[in-house]
Amino acid sequence: MKVDDFSYDLPEELIAQKPAKVRDESRLMILHRENGKIEHRYFRDIINYLNEGDLLVLNNSKVIPARLFGKKLSTGVEIEVLLLNEKGKDLWEVLVKPGRRVKKGTQISFGGGKLLGETLDYTEFGGRLMKFTCSGNFDEIIDELGEMPLPPYIHEKPVDPGRYQTVYARERGSVAAPTAGLHFTPELMQELREKGIEMSYLTLHVGLGTFRPVKAENVEEHQMHAEYYELSQQTADLINQKKAEGKRVIAVGTTVTRTLETIASEKGILTASKGWTDIFIYPGYEFKVIDALVTNFHLPRSTLLMLVSAFAGREQILNAYRQAVEERYRFFSFGDAMLII
DSSP: OBGGGGOOOOOGGGBOSSOOSSGGGSEEEEEOTTTOOEEEEEGGGGGGGOOTTOEEEEEOEEEOOOEEEEEETTTOOEEEEEEEEEEETTEEEEEEESGGGOOTTOEEEEGGGTEEEEEEEEOTTSOEEEEEEESSOHHHHHHHHOBOOOOTTOOSOOSSGGGGSOTTOOEEEESSOOGGGGGOOHHHHHHHHHTTOEEEEEEEOOOHHHHOOOOSSBGGGOOOOOEEEEEOHHHHHHHHHHHHHTOOEEEESHHHHHHHHHHOOTTOOOOOEEEEEOOOOOTTOOOSSOSEEEEEOOOTTOHHHHHHHHHHOHHHHHHHHHHHHHTTOOBSTTSOEEEEO
16 A cells, blocks of 8 residues: 555645634534435534533643743753653654764753753664653653644744643643544533533543655555553443443544554453554554544544545545545644534
């Protein structure tokens, strides 16, 4: 299977540079997997496509201001550091720029010495393993010194950084938002509950794995970067119950999908779990848990586009994307949404 099979033409002006004025006023494409039918709605209309007893599973990971700017202690050269995954107490896997200037033993000062980082080793995907030291609380210093790490295709900083967080974000650790959830408002979630739609949460800290470009020519040759997840027994039990009752389990985002499909047994049974997943879902994959998916519109040739193609069929997804371009939908992180049912 060729990576080029997941390409499509996207005018640059359709890449959303800022979120919708109101979260649930973004547009929503409904794609029916059974027959390929497409409907055009607004996100708040999602309530009309969900039934009493349905379960929405959401990722409660919170984006941290993971982009840091510092200086090499030895030369004063400016270095950019992006926190990726916490590997231990004050020990992080990071990306650095410019990489050629950050070798083993390199020490970097941030905020005039409020935070110090030392490179301990190289990582498999071109990053570094960095040990941090500070005199205060690490999280508080990161909040003070760091910037929100927006994707490179977003050239405008959001006026309110909170718009790059879901309203239910709780667990610190992501370097990018689980964007399918950005469309939910507290009011919409309350309306969903009143209709009898249940909600449960898991955590997957979005890292390089979600957004790392596919450089291989053949899909099967791509290797995902591992990301950390946690699923509680309470959430596992509720999902198992819904499946047993014949109710729908609806994943809000590809991160939720990857977590559930990582943990599930061959029969689709879940148990409490925490760990690292590098699952790569592409056409041919047989889903064990999810029955529907809320997602945004993804980059050409990306692993996310391959995942939704596995769920709904490559031709149906590419046709839906062509219609989205014709209808002037907004694409990527701050863009519009799709419900695949």
